[in-house]
Amino acid sequence: MTEKQRSIMRASIKLFATKGFHASSTAEIAKEAGVAEGTIFRHYKSKKDILLAVVAPVLVKFAAPFILRDIREIFNREAELSVAQIVTELYRNRLELIEANEKHVRILLQEAFFHDEIREALLSTVFRETRTLADQLINSRIEAGELRPLPSEAVFRAILSSLIGLVLFKHVTDRDGFAKRTEEEQIAITVDILLHGIANRP
């Protein structure tokens, strides 16, 4: 990738994240990137092409490998960890990842509403892969008697829902309320409620 392409990508991420894809024009992108508008069209066929060129690498380079790397790492350490430890690790890691990539996450969520390609890419790389790996873990913990004998998809939904709740309260609905406790405490309370919900009583 040339320096100009990098500028175009940086400018697009900035504009798409603040104004959204449809409200950003290629003229604005060119201005923000400090290049001529013609330069943009030499590299990308259309604005949508930039979106897919900006977003696809994010998906492939960031989201999928991150999630899979962590889940694989957990699988490697599985024997030593309780479900509570696994979930705590995952929540911590996801909150950090989102914090560090807020703009990318924003673009992904915004544009997933409108572009089937992005929604499908998110669902197939991130969601379905995670789901398959999580299912194995959940089922083995149910067999081991650590988790209650619940449908594994309901357990997965409970784990994911709690994480979404943390993200939503931290970033959108309740920043002040959330900040009354440390992030570590918020995660601990959330995991405590979740584990009471899904774990077998000792």
Add this chain to the structure above:
Amino acid sequence: MTEKQRSIMRASIKLFATKGFHASSTAEIAKEAGVAEGTIFRHYKSKKDILLAVVAPVLVKFAAPFILRDIREIFNREAELSVAQIVTELYRNRLELIEANEKHVRILLQEAFFHDEIREALLSTVFRETRTLADQLINSRIEAGELRPLPSEAVFRAILSSLIGLVLFKHVTDRDGFAKRTEEEQIAITVDILLHGIANRP
């Protein structure tokens, strides 16, 4: 509201929900509504004016009163109901409400990303009011010993997160998996996990 205004609103809701606000032009809205583009500008200053005229009534007419009516109704029957019954009722009711108003919900969520007015309206009418009412209920049930002595905002987050999980799995990430059980069963499993998480052990 005149018949023409009603057509413009219907056309806008349809286009905003499928293509999004920014990708819909007033020319398209006019064509879809079967009116001249000039007619639109006689009624609304700008496309954003339509959005706020379309979305604001939805917020005020649908979302807020619905949610508050149900919560008030629950407060009126509070003495007779367990937390499990209250949450089951709410989840059932919210899923129906979203199903019946899918387009409106879609516009609200999409545009809440971009327009502070809409995000703020959602947060202040729907979120904060619900939160205040829920806090009272949660704290009284903690005092009564029905719920574990947890921070009430964490209990509220757990209840809301489970609902968001249901909506997400039903409508977005896992339609096929969700449909393997009836909605009634999905709600029951979700409430079961939640209640194990937040209720005192008998």
